[in-house]
Amino acid sequence: MARLTRSSIKKNKNNVDTIVNMNISQKFKDIKKQENKKVVVLDSVSKENSIFNINSILSIIISYTNFNDLVELSTVCKRWNQLSNPIIHRSVKLMRSRAIQNKVHNKKFNKVAKSEAEVNECISNLKKFAPLVKEFRLKDSIGPNSAIEFFNTFNFITILTITHLNISQDQFILNMMSVAISKIIRKRIYKEAIQLPSSLTKLTLEDVYEADGTDIFHKTINSHKNLIEFRCNSFYLCNFIEPFQISYSTLQIFGYSSQRHRNDEQLHKIVDNNIQLKALDIQLNQLSQDLITRINQRLVNLEGLFLTKFQSYPEYDTQLEVKFSKSTKIKQLRLVFDKLSQSSLDSILVNCPQLNVLEIQLPKQWLLWTKSISSNCKNLEHLTIYPSHEFHGQELKDFCKEFYNSEFLKNVADSLTKLESLRINGFHIFVPNPLNFDRFKNFKNLKFVQFENDLIIKKA
Structure with missing residues (x-):
């Protein structure tokens, strides 16, 4: 022009x-x-x-x-x-390598002083490009004042990841991973909770641990209003799901993982009050019949359901009886827990007629499960299979050989005609004969088969 x-x-x-x-x-x-x-x-x-x-x-x-x-x-x-x-300036690197820092900065500077100098230089050199910076990964410890100056300057960031840091509740900012929040008593920067921006639509908290007395941090995190996606993954109890226990109209994707979770009351409220959800990802030590039944009855718009039960002592596991009473819109399904009855599996698969992606863990008695998959998943395009976590040593080797030579793999080309990818995990101790992969030549749409890390591409 x-x-x-x-x-x-x-x-x-x-x-x-x-x-x-x-x-x-x-x-x-x-x-x-x-x-x-x-x-x-x-x-x-x-x-x-x-x-x-x-x-x-x-x-x-x-x-x-x-x-x-x-x-x-x-x-x-x-x-x-x-x-x-x-x-070029979509993302910004806060600090140069330690070797470069040692060359360009005064030798009398300690590690903290060098870090502060790096932050100041980054801001000074790149502030003219601030409107272009959309992504940032915070992995270096910096002082509160430097953090405030940095984020005041680069205030157009839309994707923020914070990883492997121990920071005070005044400093946090919104993907947080392996973060411990501590309490500050003296020289507080903020004395009141801060309102998260209304433009924030995705929030991920992974292994975020709160010490006692960090209520300002807690209130600030929970001040969001327009999230579309929320995920909380923690070994400890997740204390950030309260806002979703009442109707949260913009929320489409909810993910929750905790190995210390004991009470389903909060999850029941989330399911009951957010029928607009499109995807639900739950990972717990125990999955209850009541919770799964509620999901089927209430979440009528669900297109993705991901249920994972963490491994525990088999003797403490009880078989789960679940009945899906309604047909669903589910297209992606993960069932990674093998204490599900055969009738429950049939009930779930029959009521997912649009299913095209399935990730499933087989039980010790697995033959009937593979027959159910063949019979009820005619539109399946992607299938991932895990062996039971109860298999170990020789028992696992025997299962691998038996499954590899099973009628399911021999006949799956006829039953799952739309299948494009097949992943079978847990076979790293058993290397199949490459000649046997001829059995997959009858698949019309299959692009590859993967046994653990061994990928076999099907030729056109």
């Missing part, structure tokens, strides 16, 4: 100069200026026409360019610089 406009202006400037040299009246000059403006506008309109606009094509090409080449490319011209900068 700039090039066309300059050429047009230059051409019209020559015309104006001619008119000036001829000493014509000011009236004609004004008329000529109006004509110049029209020419510039017409050039702009034609340049914006989709026929001439190749910026989108260039952006796609640039997005696949090596980073170092991309930096060089940005120096070619202003237009290429404008196209490449959003990719």
